[in-house]
Amino acid sequence: MSQPLVITIDGPAGAGKSTLGALLAERLGYLYFDTGVMYRALTLVALRVGLDLAQAEPVEALAQQVEIEVVPPTQADGRQYTVLTDGQDVTWDIRSPEVERGVSLVARYPGVRRELIRQQQQIGQRGHVVMVGRDAGTVVMPDAPLKIYLEASLDERARRRTQEHSGGAAQPLDLVRSAIARRDDLDAHVLRPAADAVLLQNDGLSPEAEVAWIMDYITRHG
Structure with a gap:
């Protein structure tokens, strides 16, 4: 595909949507928009x-x-x-x-x-926007030419959240994991990829590697 004017990034809490969205928007020269x-x-x-x-x-x-x-x-x-x-x-x-x-x-x-x-x-x-949320691709911009749905295991998301707060009073991993699981339950009504979303399972991937993967996808489908 040619460079899409709107890219949506959805996914569960702790999947890294904000980090990826900001980096991808910077790479493209787009507005980063966390809904x-x-x-x-x-x-x-x-x-x-x-x-x-x-x-x-x-x-x-x-x-x-x-x-x-x-x-x-x-x-x-x-x-x-x-x-x-x-x-x-x-x-x-x-x-x-x-x-x-x-x-x-x-x-x-x-x-x-x-x-x-x-x-x-x-x-x-x-246009010229990377929109991040939980229903950006399904509800807000269902006609976006490129929709990304981030997937990461519960354990991976808990580990990342724990690392994010390692400089302060970090909570034990099991408590962070439980909190994310509760958030998943609250978000269950919107936590689903659009039918035409590109699924990106990012366990073990750095944000920079995710951006490279998406840019390669855009190039290959151009």
Whole structure:
């Protein structure tokens, strides 16, 4: 295939989607777009205006009112993209512990999902984007010319997560494994590859090797 204008990367928690997506986007000169940041951005705005996140209706109404944008980095401060809410840069604010605690609840509301998927599709339709998520290829951009679905064993994903936190107060491997398994259960309704997705089993592969594999796939199917 010729260089696809939209590439989606889906897969379970800990499969390495974000690392791969960022590297692949850099290689192609594309926008790296983690769809999850939109849910974080909405959660941040909801907290700032004092909404009760446990009340679906006002949060869903807010989703209709807030314009969330994801663009290439606007500052050289280590960010992989810039997140804007109604024009305000909230790139680092969406990583706060308060947002971390509330985002899973916000992301479950059907009205929130409908509106943010619509906004995600607008970004994807511009092209030159690597979109990472759990349903990017099945729901958000089902017509994307190249869909990657990352697969990795539960043990491999737990090992990676443990290594990521080895510099701090790392949890025992069995606890990390159990936490990822619970996340898989929560995500079971979206954890499936698109019918035309390319499956990439990445146990033992470095992110750089994954990028090389995908670039080779693009070349071979051109």
